[in-house]
Amino acid sequence: MHQEEREKAGFLGCIRDLQVNTKEVFIMDEAIRGRNVKNCKEFICQGQICQNGGTCVSDGETWFCRCPELYSGKLCQHNACDRSPCGHGATCIPKSNQDAMCLCPLGRQGLLCSDRK
Known part of the structure; x- marks a missing residue:
């Protein structure tokens, strides 16, 4: 060949x-x-590549995602709960793209639900 x-x-x-x-x-x-x-050949932002309500911004060759307040990452795919900061079955709620709040289950308390009541 x-x-x-x-x-x-x-x-x-x-x-x-x-x-x-x-x-x-x-x-x-x-x-x-x-x-x-x-x-x-197609416009890169046409494929809706940004996740979680992010907006794709492009000049035709380069692009980036403008992320909503609670998300970060190249495709707006991350939030503060991705790190799983809450323990013992707690529910994680993102407050910003860097900060989260833990809702503790019955019998648990503390910032990360690590303390027993």
């Missing part, structure tokens, strides 16, 4: 979102600078 034929074989299309197991891989930013890789 000639070098020219090898470059034509393989995937032909557009990959915008990639997840390996449970980890999101952000290939869009790196792929645009790669060899024989071009940006997807």
Whole structure:
């Protein structure tokens, strides 16, 4: 097989979102600078890539998500409860993208519900 034929074989299309197991891989930013890789033809924000009510902002080549108050991360996929700060079956309620409040179950008290009543 000639070098020219090898470059034509393989995937032909557009990959915008990639997840390996449970980890999101952000290939869009790196792929645009790669060899024989071009940006997807459709407007990047058209696919509603931002989560949890985030708004996609793009100039056609670069993009970012403007996240609502309680969320953070490249795709607005994180909030303060992702760290599971509450213990002993408590319910976590995000107060901001960095701060959370724990609602303790019966018999528990304290900031993280770690104290017995």
